Amino acid sequence: MTQDRPWTRAAALMTACVVLSGCAHHAVNAAYPRSVGQTGDIHLILTAPLAGTEVSADGNLLVARAHTSEITVEGVPAGQIDLHLAGYTPVKAVRIEEFMTVDVRPGEVTELEVRVPMEGEGFAAEFTSTSAAFMGALLAGALVFIEIFADDENSDDDPFKPGF
Numbered sequence: 001m002t003q004d005r006p007w008t009r010a011a012a013l014m015t016a017c018v019v020l021s022g023c024a025h026h027a028v029n030a031a032y033p034r035s036v037g038q039t040g041d042i043h044l045i046l047t048a049p050l051a052g053t054e055v056s057a058d059g060n061l062l063v064a065r066a067h068t069s070e071i072t073v074e075g076v077p078a079g080q081i082d083l084h085l086a087g088y089t090p091v092k093a094v095r096i097e098e099f100m101t102v103d104v105r106p107g108e109v110t111e112l113e114v115r116v117p118m119e120g121e122g123f124a125a126e127f128t129s130t131s132a133a134f135m136g137a138l139l140a141g142a143l144v145f146i147e148i149f150a151d152d153e154n155s156d157d158d159p160f161k162p163g164f
Contacts, residue, residue: 050087
């Protein structure tokens with residue numbers, strides 16, 4: 001039977017919550033208002049998630065304050081549309097803005113990939129962003145391992161027991 005260590009359980013739970021909340025972003029679906037005539041869809045794929053994402057087409061705000069890396073706008077009038085995408089990188093809150101003209105074809109999905117620069121660009125930025133979740137999970141796993149395999153307090157070979 002392991003010794004009750006509430007701090008270990010609390011630390012593991014907090015680490016898991018931080019890791020999961022840092023990864024939380026979902027696909028956003030929006031509909032173009034007042035579509036008349038032939039329509040198509042626009043599918044935006046961001047290379048990295050943005051916080052506070054806003055998307056407007058021809059001056060119509062379609063998405064506001066979303067944390068996402070994927071946006072689909074349905075019912076966009078066919079033809080050329082002026083699209084505006086803005087948002088902030090989650091870590092350093094660097095504002096990203098893209099203005100583009102999109103040719104929407106009737107009955108089709110126009111797919112666009114929008115490159116979002118990593119904060120700091122380069123190996124250090126990629127290492128930091130990709131390893132943060134791994135390190136958090138590793139810490140949580142270590143704390144759970146200690147909780148499960150720690151000897152009870154009466155054991156003579158307890159490494160945490162004071163004295164020699």
